[in-house]
Amino acid sequence: MKSLVFHYDVVSPYAWLAFERLPQAMEGISHAVAYRPVLFAGLLKAHGHKGPAEIPGKREWTYRQVDWLARQLGVPLQLPQPHPFNPLALLRLGLACVPAGQMPGRRIVEALFRHAWCADGADPNDPHRLQALQADLEPLRDPQGDEVKAELRALTDQAVARGLFGVPTVEVDGRLYWGVDALPMLREDLLAAG
Template sequence: MKHITFYLDFVSPYAWLAFERLPEVLEGLSHSVEYRPVLLGALLQQHGNPGPAGIVPKRAWTYRHAVWLGHSIGVPLAMPARHPFNPLPLLRQALACSEDGRINRFVTGTVFRHVWQGGHEALDAQRLTELAAALEPQRKPGDDDGARAKALLRSNTEAAAARGVFGVPAFEVDGKVFWGYDSLPMLRACLEGDCWFERDWDAAASVAQGLPG
């Protein structure tokens, strides 16, 4: 059985699409998946990457592309009323349901649907209260001040960066990191034992840098 770590931030539409598609993509394979929330903004900042929202034409394209992808694969996706937004309240609500940085698929899907279905404000106070109520049965005791959830988010993000994760969605298996929704077929090929990964995984990335440092 192969083990997959799925790094995600609820602010990413592509992470939502990948979450919905993953069971179908991995159908028939012996695997397990753990879901680990990370702070995308911190990963982007580490590499000096403004993200799609930091480049005006790219922002518009990203939203069109994500919504079209949802339409094309039959996954409901409506842009929230404001985007990007600060995902910290959502990440911490999710991690209030964890003792070790992992969250289950129910928690992950509940928070994703809060953001990506209906076109509402992701951080609307009443909706956050309703989300907390929906997650309450999953909440772990002993973190009334939220300190544990904050520490878990920091730990997850730092560990992800140390593993080479630079964005979300990202999937790690056997020390290899796959980035983006469009990496799902590549992930499956790796899990199926495609010989390319032994032959060309390292070689493909070893090309010399052609620009001055």
């Protein structure tokens, strides 16, 4: 069985698309997935980069491409307003739903992504929406507590140390596969490795 780590930030539409398509990419391959949140802005800062939505021409292209790509892949996607949004509340909420040192499971991560990308363009940080999501997920720890904040910082620092520069990134056997378009390459490599 292959152990995969899916590094994500809910701010990324590409991470949402890859999250949805990963099960199909892994069909027929024995695997387990650990979902690991990272702060995309932290990766960008560590590498001295700007995010796609911070560059005017690239922002428009990204929005057009993810809309097209979502339709091609059959994945629901509605650009939230505003975008980019601050993902910290959602990333911390996901971590708060599990005991310290554990990673959120697929159900929790899916709820976070759907909150951001399948809500008819609603603001992911709207206080009423966040409160409803938190009530639904029933966190075990305080999402705004120092323990959870430190955990997210540590996960982001670890991702930088592993060589991550963007999300989504799937890590398997020490190799990194960046982006939704890397899923076919991931599948091919795993099949070739037997």
